[in-house]
Amino acid sequence: MAEIRSGELTSRENIKLMMEGKLNPDIVNSLRRMAIKEEDRFWKYVDILQEKTGFKERILLRLSDHLYIVAKGDERIVKCDCGYEFGDYRINWKLGSLVRARKTTEEMKEAYTFLPKEMPHPEEGLVEIREFYCPGCLAQLAVELVPPGYPVVFEMFPDLDTFYRDWMGQPLPDENPEWFQDKTLEEISHWDIE
Amino acid sequence: MGIGEGGKTIAEMLEERDRLIAETGYFYGLKELELHDEDPAKMTRFNWRLTNACITAKESAKLLSATPTVRTFGECLFMLLLPQGDCITASHGLAGHVASARDQIAYMVRLGYEDNPKIREGDIFACNSPRYGGGHSADNYTYVPIFHEGELVAWAAGINHIAEVGSALYSASVPIVSPTTYTDGWAYPPMKIGDGFQIAKWWNLLWKEKTRMGNFNILDSNMRVAGSIMIHETVKNVIEEFGIDYFRKGIREILERERRRVETIVRRQMIPGIYKHAYWRLSENKGQVGPSFPFADKDFPIHTPIELHLTGDGRFSIDLSGTSREDYHSWNAPSDGTRRLALAWWWLPQFVHSICINTAFDYLIDYTIPEGSHLNPTNEQLSTSIGLGGMATLMTPLWNICKRCFFSRGVLEEDWSATGCGGLLEPEGVLEVGVPWSFGMFGAAGSWSTDAGSFRDGLSAATCGFNPQSDMGEVEEWDLYEPPLVCLARKLPPNLFAHGKFRGGLGISWVFLVVNAGQRLSISFGSGGGPRIIGPAVGMSGGYPGGYTDWHVIFSNTNALELIEKGMGYPTTLPEIMQWINEGKLKVGKIQYVSGGMPSIPLKDGDLYVLSSHGEAGWGDPVERDLSLIEKDLNEGWMTPGVGKDIYGAVAQSVDGKWQVDKNSTNKEREKIKQTRREKAKPFKEWWLEERELVVNKEFKEEVSYIYQDVLGNAKAGAQFRGFWRVGEDYQL
Numbered sequence: 001m002a003e004i005r006s007g008e009l010t011s012r013e014n015i016k017l018m019m020e021g022k023l024n025p026d027i028v029n030s031l032r033r034m035a036i037k038e039e040d041r042f043w044k045y046v047d048i049l050q051e052k053t054g055f056k057e058r059i060l061l062r063l064s065d066h067l068y069i070v071a072k073g074d075e076r077i078v079k080c081d082c083g084y085e086f087g088d089y090r091i092n093w094k095l096g097s098l099v100r101a102r103k104t105t106e107e108m109k110e111a112y113t114f115l116p117k118e119m120p121h122p123e124e125g126l127v128e129i130r131e132f133y134c135p136g137c138l139a140q141l142a143v144e145l146v147p148p149g150y151p152v153v154f155e156m157f158p159d160l161d162t163f164y165r166d167w168m169g170q171p172l173p174d175e176n177p178e179w180f181q182d183k184t185l186e187e188i189s190h191w192d193i194e
Numbered sequence: 195m196g197i198g199e200g201g202k203t204i205a206e207m208l209e210e211r212d213r214l215i216a217e218t219g220y221f222y223g224l225k226e227l228e229l230h231d232e233d234p235a236k237m238t239r240f241n242w243r244l245t246n247a248c249i250t251a252k253e254s255a256k257l258l259s260a261t262p263t264v265r266t267f268g269e270c271l272f273m274l275l276l277p278q279g280d281c282i283t284a285s286h287g288l289a290g291h292v293a294s295a296r297d298q299i300a301y302m303v304r305l306g307y308e309d310n311p312k313i314r315e316g317d318i319f320a321c322n323s324p325r326y327g328g329g330h331s332a333d334n335y336t337y338v339p340i341f342h343e344g345e346l347v348a349w350a351a352g353i354n355h356i357a358e359v360g361s362a363l364y365s366a367s368v369p370i371v372s373p374t375t376y377t378d379g380w381a382y383p384p385m386k387i388g389d390g391f392q393i394a395k396w397w398n399l400l401w402k403e404k405t406r407m408g409n410f411n412i413l414d415s416n417m418r419v420a421g422s423i424m425i426h427e428t429v430k431n432v433i434e435e436f437g438i439d440y441f442r443k444g445i446r447e448i449l450e451r452e453r454r455r456v457e458t459i460v461r462r463q464m465i466p467g468i469y470k471h472a473y474w475r476l477s478e479n480k481g482q483v484g485p486s487f488p489f490a491d492k493d494f495p496i497h498t499p500i501e502l503h504l505t506g507d508g509r510f511s512i513d514l515s516g517t518s519r520e521d522y523h524s525w526n527a528p529s530d531g532t533r534r535l536a537l538a539w540w541w542l543p544q545f546v547h548s549i550c551i552n553t554a555f556d557y558l559i560d561y562t563i564p565e566g567s568h569l570n571p572t573n574e575q576l577s578t579s580i581g582l583g584g585m586a587t588l589m590t591p592l593w594n595i596c597k598r599c600f601f602s603r604g605v606l607e608e609d610w611s612a613t614g615c616g617g618l619l620e621p622e623g624v625l626e627v628g629v630p631w632s633f634g635m636f637g638a639a640g641s642w643s644t645d646a647g648s649f650r651d652g653l654s655a656a657t658c659g660f661n662p663q664s665d666m667g668e669v670e671e672w673d674l675y676e677p678p679l680v681c682l683a684r685k686l687p688p689n690l691f692a693h694g695k696f697r698g699g700l701g702i703s704w705v706f707l708v709v710n711a712g713q714r715l716s717i718s719f720g721s722g723g724g725p726r727i728i729g730p731a732v733g734m735s736g737g738y739p740g741g742y743t744d745w746h747v748i749f750s751n752t753n754a755l756e757l758i759e760k761g762m763g764y765p766t767t768l769p770e771i772m773q774w775i776n777e778g779k780l781k782v783g784k785i786q787y788v789s790g791g792m793p794s795i796p797l798k799d800g801d802l803y804v805l806s807s808h809g810e811a812g813w814g815d816p817v818e819r820d821l822s823l824i825e826k827d828l829n830e831g832w833m834t835p836g837v838g839k840d841i842y843g844a845v846a847q848s849v850d851g852k853w854q855v856d857k858n859s860t861n862k863e864r865e866k867i868k869q870t871r872r873e874k875a876k877p878f879k880e881w882w883l884e885e886r887e888l889v890v891n892k893e894f895k896e897e898v899s900y901i902y903q904d905v906l907g908n909a910k911a912g913a914q915f916r917g918f919w920r921v922g923e924d925y926q927l
Binding site for chain 2: 131135140148
């Protein structure tokens with residue numbers, strides 16, 4: 001492998017190639033061996049993502065392959081790269097998804113192929129597989145493996161104001177302590193249960 | 195007059211350390227790194243001398259060990275500790291133990307060991323009890339104090355996983371079924387086991403008395419002492435060369451430098467916020483403990499809900515409110531050392547990218563664990579035989595939380611996570627000549643596959659989460675120590691992974707044949723999980739979770755030996771065995787299927803045993819997997835065409851013996867899969883209303899009720915549960 005200068009190693013092009021799974025594994029390993037990553041990685045990443053998604057809104061954070069927190073007007077919302085909007089990022093986005101729960105052993109066996117068919121399989125009533133899909137593009141966005149009745153897991157609730165201000169040195173223009181208040185249960189409290 | 199610096203006691207030095215950290219935020223109050231700044235080259239040389247002392251001790255002393263567990267797999271570690279127990283640097287190997295040594299030294303101090311039995315030059319101390327900071331009794335620690343002109347200036351320490359711990363129910367180093375502390379085997383508090391750099395004779399007699407593999411364990415004990423004395427000698431030379439003032443200050447500066455380093459790494463790769471994760475397993479004891487322990491004769495659900503709050507100042511606050519209660523299973527974690535050891539398995543590979551493995555990161559963590567839970571038990575009669583295992587379940591979720599952050603920050607290359615299965619195969623028996631034997635085979639533990647990353651498949655049979663220096667070892671060497679179990683093959687069988695746009699690493703499978711079983715032979719397997727739930731390793735971004743995918747198939751009363759004698763060969767995978775049976779070539783009397791951990795099962799000549807491990811988690815939606823990757827999986831025999839079509843929507847056909855995936859047909863098939871999703875799924879609120887009925891009506895299996903009883907019994911976790919399902923404050927199970 002040709003010698004790589006550190007500036008080239010962490011170039012925007014290399015980061016983009018890595019995201020696409022096209023970066024030479026030796027170069028990926030060189031990146032991995034950087035004990036302390038370059039300071040501007042996040043900005044390069046967001047720039048690439050902005051181009052990739054074509055979003056008009058500013059991307060504040062990428063949550064997963066398809067989901068982003070974006071600044072839309074005076075809101076911060078979760079948005080799928082297909083364009084579907086899940087709403088306020090302080091509410092677990094799963095509340096806006098389509099859900100399929102695989103509850104029977106047969107349904108779970110369809111998704112789990114690593115056990116020989118003769119083996120005991122996951123037991124109905126003890127565990128279920130929940131698949132969360134985007135209502136816009138039907139992409140599978142998350143999978144949970146939990147006991148029945150387990151509250152849906154809010155996996156990642158970033159403190160964006162602190163991150164941008166204290167860690168990245170570029171405060172967001174609409175800072176407010178309210179942005180770091182989980183609103184999931186409040187949202188559910190408004191639902192009609194009759 | 196104490197034995198510490200300036201006549202202080204070690205207890206006073208402990209208090210001083212903690213006070214200075216609390217007051218200043220710097221390790222030992224070191225706002226400036228004067229030695230580093232004055233002469234960085236000298237400091238680096240100093241640091242490397244100490245690190246090399248540990249590495250050299252390990253690489254030399256391990257040759258004294260009787261087992262490939264230490265020699266090949268590297269299941270040992272040598273450390274240099276501050277007088278207070280903080281790890282300054284260590285060898286390669288079983289790295290997590292840097293975090294528990296600190297707790298064990300603290301126990302010795304709190305128990306007044308400075309006065310009785312006294313700590314003097316040449317003394318040798320040992321400990322393995324989880325109640326005094328150990329991980330589990332298989333992991334044995336040895337400490338040699340290092341003195342300079344009467345002052346305790348450091349500790350040299352060695353630790354390794356021994357062959358057998360003498361548990362009551364069956365032979366093993368990791369007895370997964372142990373109903374009480376009295377069945378755990380030999381666990382001992384910190385003890386002075388020698389002086390004048392010599393091990394006391396009674397110590398070796400105890401190993402023979404208390405464990406089934408006394409001779410092996412004695413050799414390992416010798417190894418730990420020899421390595422620790424090597425470090426002791428080197429450190430004395432370093433002090434002579436650099437001076438005692440430089441040594442005292444330098445070892446503290448190393449820790450402060452490392453604290454700053456990990457803080458920078460955290461700020462470059464993580465994101466402040468709140469992260470949640472569900473984690474649970476079953477300890478499947480039912481039918482395993484015998485009639486003497488009716489209170490333990492059931493399957494215990496062990497649930498740990500994790501909430502990690504990473505604050506703006508870079509601290510990790512881990513809240514385990516709602517964790518399952520302590521109970522009569524083997525997964526209770528009774529001390530800070532046990533808990534911190536398991537947490538170190540999380541943070542070491544993620545953040546400590548350094549020339550010296552150390553405990554600086556440990557100061558960034560706080561945790562809240564309910565008293566009376568299995569991770570903070572109060573009942574001293576409970577088993578702790580896999581004390582670290584209960585807390586170690588946090589490894590997978592914490593790795594995944596980091597991976598999620600790294601992904602969001604664009605640090606995609608740091609994508610290491612794994613399920614945490616892959617335990618120890620532990621056969622035992624009596625040879626024909628009457629010699630009893632027992633052994634822990636680490637091949638499965640040393641060949642974890644990894645979860646998929648955001649741009650690549652997981653690694654196959656490549657690593658080990660709790661030991662960065664792991665190696666699956668040579669089959670021939672393992673065979674030597676388990677003579678009746680002849681390994682016929684190790685292979686990567688098809689479909690042994692969880693699915694995703696990028697799939698988990700391929701699991702690995704062994705086939706063993708029993709030859710000359712002797713007077714008695716049985717096998718057990720130390721692992722978590724089990725058939726009833728799989729175990730929730732988390733898939734990311736829509737990938738499927740992996741799980742505790744250790745599974746075992748035992749074929750009894752076969753004609754395998756006869757087939758080999760006739761030169762007809764032998765099968766090398768489970769599918770091949772099944773094919774040979776169907777073809778009538780292989781005769782089999784009985785087939786047993788076991789998942790996860792396996793208590794003792796007897797074997798005899800001609801039996802075949804298949805062990806498979808590591809179905810790791812996927813990343814991303816499977817129907818987005820690149821077709822060329824699917825073709826490769828099919829052509830390598832890693833995925834069967836049926837799975838390719840059902841999960842990935844890949845329509846493939848074999849052309850001249852090579853699988854080709856048709857793009858147009860695949861696109862149509864993937865559209866069908868998405869249509870099926872639309873048909874089978876419900877809008878969240880509709881699903882929530884239906885599920886709520888189940889919750890309101892309390893339609894839970896006994897094990898699930900057990901989990902929620904502890905959740906509801908905790909103020910914070912209970913409020914979240916009740917709030918999510920809109921059930922009243924009086925809702926109980």
